[in-house]
Structure formats: structure tokens, C-alpha cells
Amino acid sequence: MFEGLWGYEHPLSGQFRRLEEELDAVFGSGASLTGTRNIRSLPAGSFPAVNIASTPEALLVYLFAPGLDAKAFDISMQQNLLSISGAREISLDDAATYYRRERFSGEFRRTINLPDDADPERVEAKYANGILTLRIGRRESARPRQIEVR
Amino acid sequence: MATQQNVTQDPEKDSAVRQATKRNESAMRPPVDVYETSDGIRLIADMPGVSKEHLRLQAEANTLTIEGDLVFEMAERMEALYADVRSTLYRCSFVLSSELDTSQIEAILKDGVLAVRIPKRAAFRPRRIEVQSG
Known part of the structure; x- marks a missing residue:
């Protein structure tokens, strides 16, 4: 679905995707064509990675945070500002020789500016296979309404 | 829940990895920790969104290949x-050395973290050599 967004919508989208990837390499993820980023965005490759999607009824936030417990997340939402924090401590084996240590260890926090119609009263969270999925209801009034032409 | 599985060694089963490789999608390289203990090598990979059914491990000749499909709700x-994540395929591979016993590889997948244990052949486990004074 996310690869689809950049992949096949338009004949030009493949080129936009490459451009976007190049921008990511230079400015970090979340960069727009002018290199403008959200003030609370984190550099590319920060832990945990986040994807956000919307449906007419809800916003879906995916947090790619493997190796944690469902209780390890501290989730709060103020108006449309969603904040998720926690810690993943990876203990080292003192007797071992390490060749690679690429996995994140330590405290993390991601603050996400959701669209204004996000309803902090209706948030559901679920953790499975290392992905924290948040489903945030959208306020009724903001939903597009079909207007009948008489 | 932890799930355990053995690594595919049957060359006939190559096709699963090969097919995925042909998929027209750029794979993500998962971040890994690799360390060695006296009895073998451990590889830990972060692969959020991958469940046991969508994980493929293969030891062929002396190369260990790990692939997994990221599945969203x-x-x-x-x-x-x-989207920080724009691919649904993880892939990484490592060349192993001859003292490692590829027929005894074990893997556990839990909460999107894959832990692989590659034991050393018994003859290669280090023995402590006592130095006698005299």
C-alpha cells in the first residue's frame, strides 16, 4: 500500500519516487520537494520508523518498533499532536565479540502532527509482530459529505 | 509468541527466495547485531511486520540469506x-566461514526480532590451554 502510493499511481510517479529518495538521502525522510520538513521530524533512519495513513473514518499510525512489550509504550495525545515514547534496552553479552551493532538501543520518542480532525477521545492501540498500530477516529464534521444536486 | 524453525537446506526450496528476489521492489536491509561467542555466531535482525509464515531463511553453499515480507494491518x-517505510520486503545475506555448521542453524522470531544461532563445528570450539609453570 505504501509502496503503491509511490509506485503506480501515475506514469511519472516512478520518477517522483526516485527524486523523493534522493531528497531523503540529502534532507532526511519526510522531506518535501523544497526540502521543507515538519519541525518535529527526525532524521532518516531514526528509531522507530513511522508510517501514517488515512481512511474516511480514521487515521492509522504504524510505529515500527520490534522487540518490545505492548506495555512499553507511553502514548499520549493532545489535540492533534500524538506523542509516543518508550525505551528499548539491548543488553550486551560481555563474553562475546561484537562485529556489528546496528540495532537501536535506548530511549525513543516520536511526536506526530496529525491532521486537525484527529479525535483524541477515540484512539485504539495494538502491538503485533513488532508493529504498534494506532487507530485514531476522525471527527464527524470533517468527513467529506456527499451533496445531492437537485 | 516465539516460533522456532529450521533453516531450509534443500536446494529444491530455493524458489521461495528466488521468487521474492524477482519481485520488482527494492528490499530494505534490516539493522543487525552480529556477535561471536565460544560456541558460535549470533545474528539478531530487526524485522518489524514479519511473522513466521512470511520469513524465509536459507543456507546455500556458504551464504546465509534472510528474507521477510512486511505485512501491515x-x-x-x-x-x-x-511513510518512512516504503518497501514491504526485507533482505540481507552473509557469507559464512567453513568452521560454522550450517546444518545446525536455529532461528527464533519474536515481536519482529529474528535471532539466528549459527554453531561452530565441535572441532573449532576453542579449548583453554593451561600454561604450566615449572
Whole structure:
């Protein structure tokens, strides 16, 4: 679905995707064509990675945070500002020789500016296979309404 | 829940990895920790969104290949607003050395973290050599 967004919508989208990837390499993820980023965005490759999607009824936030417990997340939402924090401590084996240590260890926090119609009263969270999925209801009034032409 | 599985050694089963490789999608290289203990090598990989059914491990000749499909919980009429993750395929491979016993590789997948243990052949486990004074 996310690869689809950049992949096949338009004949030009493949080129936009490459451009976007190049921008990511230079400015970090979340960069727009002018290199403008959200003030609370984190550099590319920060832990945990986040994807956000919307449906007419809800916003879906995916947090790619493997190796944690469902209780390890501290989730709060103020108006449309969603904040998720926690810690993943990876203990080292003192007797071992390490060749690679690429996995994140330590405290993390991601603050996400959701669209204004996000309803902090209706948030559901679920953790499975290392992905924290948040489903945030959208306020009724903001939903597009079909207007009948008489 | 932890799930355990053995690594595919049957060359006939190559096709699963090969097919995925042919998929027209750029794979993500998962971040890994690799360390060695006296009895073998441990490889830990972060692969969020991968469940046991969508994980493929293969030791062929002296190369260990790990592949997994990232599966999202989807909803109808969904549109992406922002994406750090833009691929649904993880892949990484490592060349192993001859003292490692590829027939005894064990893997455990839990909460999107894959832990692989590659034991050393018994003859290669270090023995402590006592130095006698005299």
C-alpha cells in the first residue's frame, strides 16, 4: 500500500519516487520537494520508523518498533499532536565479540502532527509482530459529505 | 509468541527466495547485531511486520540469506499520508566461514526480532590451554 502510493499511481510517479529518495538521502525522510520538513521530524533512519495513513473514518499510525512489550509504550495525545515514547534496552553479552551493532538501543520518542480532525477521545492501540498500530477516529464534521444536486 | 524453525537446506526450496528476489521492489536491509561467542555466531535482525509464515531463511553453499515480507494491518479506502517505510520486503545475506555448521542453524522470531544461532563445528570450539609453570 505504501509502496503503491509511490509506485503506480501515475506514469511519472516512478520518477517522483526516485527524486523523493534522493531528497531523503540529502534532507532526511519526510522531506518535501523544497526540502521543507515538519519541525518535529527526525532524521532518516531514526528509531522507530513511522508510517501514517488515512481512511474516511480514521487515521492509522504504524510505529515500527520490534522487540518490545505492548506495555512499553507511553502514548499520549493532545489535540492533534500524538506523542509516543518508550525505551528499548539491548543488553550486551560481555563474553562475546561484537562485529556489528546496528540495532537501536535506548530511549525513543516520536511526536506526530496529525491532521486537525484527529479525535483524541477515540484512539485504539495494538502491538503485533513488532508493529504498534494506532487507530485514531476522525471527527464527524470533517468527513467529506456527499451533496445531492437537485 | 516465539516460533522456532529450521533453516531450509534443500536446494529444491530455493524458489521461495528466488521468487521474492524477482519481485520488482527494492528490499530494505534490516539493522543487525552480529556477535561471536565460544560456541558460535549470533545474528539478531530487526524485522518489524514479519511473522513466521512470511520469513524465509536459507543456507546455500556458504551464504546465509534472510528474507521477510512486511505485512501491515490494512483498512479499506486507505491513503498514505507519510511513510518512512516504503518497501514491504526485507533482505540481507552473509557469507559464512567453513568452521560454522550450517546444518545446525536455529532461528527464533519474536515481536519482529529474528535471532539466528549459527554453531561452530565441535572441532573449532576453542579449548583453554593451561600454561604450566615449572
